[in-house]
Amino acid sequence: MPQSSSSEVQKRLEILRYRFQDKTIREIDDLVASVLGVSQGSEAIGKLVNIYQQLHRLAGSAGTFGFARLGAQARKLEMAIKPLADQVTADADNEHVRLQFQQLLKRGFESDLAGLGHFVEEAEPVSAKWHQPRPARAGNPPVLLLMEPDPHLTRQILRGLALYGYQVRLLSADEPRPDILHGVDLIMIRDSLLQNKMARWLTELHGIPVICFSNAYEFTTRYHLASLGVDACIDEPHDIPVLADRVEQLLSEGPTTLTGRVMIVDDDRELLEHYRVVLTSGGLQVQALDDPASLLAALSEFRPDILLMDVQMGPYDGPTLARMLRFQSEWLSLPIIFLSSEEDQNRQFDVLARGGDDFVTKPVADEFLLRTARIRCYRARQLGKLVALDGLTGLLKHAFAKTELNREYARCIRNGHSSAVAMLDLDNFKQINDTYGHQTGDMVIKALSNLLRHRLRNTDIIGRYGGEEFVVVLPECELDKAVGVLETLSQDFSRLAFTGDGSEFSVTFSAGVAALNTYESGEQAIEAADRALYQRKRAGRDGITVATAVLS
Numbered sequence: 001m002p003q004s005s006s007s008e009v010q011k012r013l014e015i016l017r018y019r020f021q022d023k024t025i026r027e028i029d030d031l032v033a034s035v036l037g038v039s040q041g042s043e044a045i046g047k048l049v050n051i052y053q054q055l056h057r058l059a060g061s062a063g064t065f066g067f068a069r070l071g072a073q074a075r076k077l078e079m080a081i082k083p084l085a086d087q088v089t090a091d092a093d094n095e096h097v098r099l100q101f102q103q104l105l106k107r108g109f110e111s112d113l114a115g116l117g118h119f120v121e122e123a124e125p126v127s128a129k130w131h132q133p134r135p136a137r138a139g140n141p142p143v144l145l146l147m148e149p150d151p152h153l154t155r156q157i158l159r160g161l162a163l164y165g166y167q168v169r170l171l172s173a174d175e176p177r178p179d180i181l182h183g184v185d186l187i188m189i190r191d192s193l194l195q196n197k198m199a200r201w202l203t204e205l206h207g208i209p210v211i212c213f214s215n216a217y218e219f220t221t222r223y224h225l226a227s228l229g230v231d232a233c234i235d236e237p238h239d240i241p242v243l244a245d246r247v248e249q250l251l252s253e254g255p256t257t258l259t260g261r262v263m264i265v266d267d268d269r270e271l272l273e274h275y276r277v278v279l280t281s282g283g284l285q286v287q288a289l290d291d292p293a294s295l296l297a298a299l300s301e302f303r304p305d306i307l308l309m310d311v312q313m314g315p316y317d318g319p320t321l322a323r324m325l326r327f328q329s330e331w332l333s334l335p336i337i338f339l340s341s342e343e344d345q346n347r348q349f350d351v352l353a354r355g356g357d358d359f360v361t362k363p364v365a366d367e368f369l370l371r372t373a374r375i376r377c378y379r380a381r382q383l384g385k386l387v388a389l390d391g392l393t394g395l396l397k398h399a400f401a402k403t404e405l406n407r408e409y410a411r412c413i414r415n416g417h418s419s420a421v422a423m424l425d426l427d428n429f430k431q432i433n434d435t436y437g438h439q440t441g442d443m444v445i446k447a448l449s450n451l452l453r454h455r456l457r458n459t460d461i462i463g464r465y466g467g468e469e470f471v472v473v474l475p476e477c478e479l480d481k482a483v484g485v486l487e488t489l490s491q492d493f494s495r496l497a498f499t500g501d502g503s504e505f506s507v508t509f510s511a512g513v514a515a516l517n518t519y520e521s522g523e524q525a526i527e528a529a530d531r532a533l534y535q536r537k538r539a540g541r542d543g544i545t546v547a548t549a550v551l552s
């Protein structure tokens with residue numbers, strides 16, 4: 001996703017503020033006209049409900065655009081007219097309400113309303129100080145910095161990690177150059193290099209995970225390493241699958257992965273666009289919706305991690321929409337966060353009881369909104385992972401992989417593109433378990449998973465289908481291209497050196513691949529890929545076989 005600079009974000013927010021200013025000046029004129037109309041009898045008393053709703057919206061949005069005093073003053077007027085609007089809604093005696101309205105006018109309600117216009121002129125400067133463009137990692141290989149004095153080991157690590165798709169930069173111990181850190185995702189360093197000035201340099205690094213190569217097990221040494229900011233210790237870095245696994249783990253916990261998909265629903269278009277700019281500039285994928293009636297279709301299409309929703313949206317009530325969403329089991333666990341100017345805690349709880357998860361009071365500061373959305377997305381994704389991802393490999397579990405496969409099948413049939421599906425199975429794996437033990441076997445499974453994750457595209461679907469069997473779906477990929485990708489993967493995997501029982505060994509895999517779009521269902525395509533896999537096994541393993549059956 002392209003990252004905007006702070007000044008670009010600031011400019012976009014400024015444009016939105018001008019629009020808000022313009023619209024608000026017109027709205028204040030309308031409000032004054034409505035109040036006059038009701039007081040002179042040319043407007044029905046029911047108009048008070050609209051006046052209240054408009055003030056409520058203004059009170060909730062003005063602060064976001066930098067008009068804090070306008071928001072506070074609108075809130076005062078909103079509170080003054082609310083009891084009357086409530087009575088109208090409850091069908092109370094109109095004459096009685098009219099009398100109270102006249103009293104309100106005597107206390108200067110109309111001139112206070114007209115006076116809101118002054119506050120539209122005084123805005124705080126637009127600031128995007130909270131905005132920090134994040135390193136764009138999506139699509140680029142992670143960059144690792146290596147500081148290791150042993151040249152032989154350095155070469156071994158360089159070669160091994162390159163097979164996983166990592167880009168490794170070297171830095172020698174006697175030339176600490178902080179500029180080389182630009183774009184680095186992780187540091188690997190020998191413990192002896194951490195003793196002197198390098199240590200001080202390292203302690204200044206914030207947020208970049210550090211793996212230390214160290215054979216020291218004493219408490220004091222390890223404590224010292226931890227105090228220097230080291231995140232992981234590895235005693236045998238030449239065991240590349242173990243090293244790659246640790247790298248993978250640390251990267252998956254890093255700040256660059258703090259992303260997510262947010263859907264926002266609000267009928268106030270300027271406010272909606274403001275939220276969209278703020279969240280998008282913070283690296284989140286956002287879908288903004290101003291018409292709640294299209295919510296269900298939009299959710300199915302976009303599949304957000306969280307839903308941010310206004311409470312009052314014209315004829316629609318946010319909590320009722322939340323309750324309606326919960327009718328469908330697929331949205332039962334979708335976190336719904338209400339954005340509202342409702343300050344009454346009892347009413348907030350009432351809203352939460354009707355299907356919401358949290359409440360953010362408007363006006364909400366940009367930084368707070370971004371943080372809340374990021375944290376919520378992170379939690380939602382973590383929970384989602386627990387449910388959908390296999391614990392050992394972090395790949396999709398069988399059922400979830402099948403759902404994704406069927407989704408891609410529907411997509412390729414609808415759009416007419418070619419996609420491929422492959423089944424992969426480790427060769428003679430029982431023998432590896434029997435010879436080196438189950439733990440080493442697990443490491444081999446993890447190594448293949450990591451290799452697949454790094455070398456395939458972000459849009460490819462990878463699942464652990466069974467014990468040592470994997471499914472891979474390559475959307476928008478011709479069959480011959482898929483075969484090429486798998487062949488390269490198969491060669492690279494066979495070049496990985498595993499360590500078990502003090503000796504080195506290598507492993508191969510077999511695969512069967514089929515053109516997804518040429519079958520009558522995703523299920524049939526996967527069966528064809530599976531048959532091809534077993535042909536490969538019978539033909540001697542270690543390689544790729546293409547399924548032959550296609551639709552007539």
Ligand SMILES: Nc1nc2c(ncn2[C@@H]2O[C@H](COP(=O)(O)OP(=O)(O)OP(=O)(O)O)[C@@H](O)[C@H]2O)c(=O)[nH]1
Pocket residue numbers: 392425426427428429430431433437438439440441442445466467468537541
């Ligand atoms: N270490 C480990 N082993 C597993 C796991 N899941 C399945 N296995 C083992 O994988 C082995 C699969 O053996 P087989 O189905 O006979 O296949 P194979 O030995 O790979 O032989 P071919 O597939 O014909 O090449 C069994 O010994 C399983 O116990 C796992 O999560 N970890």
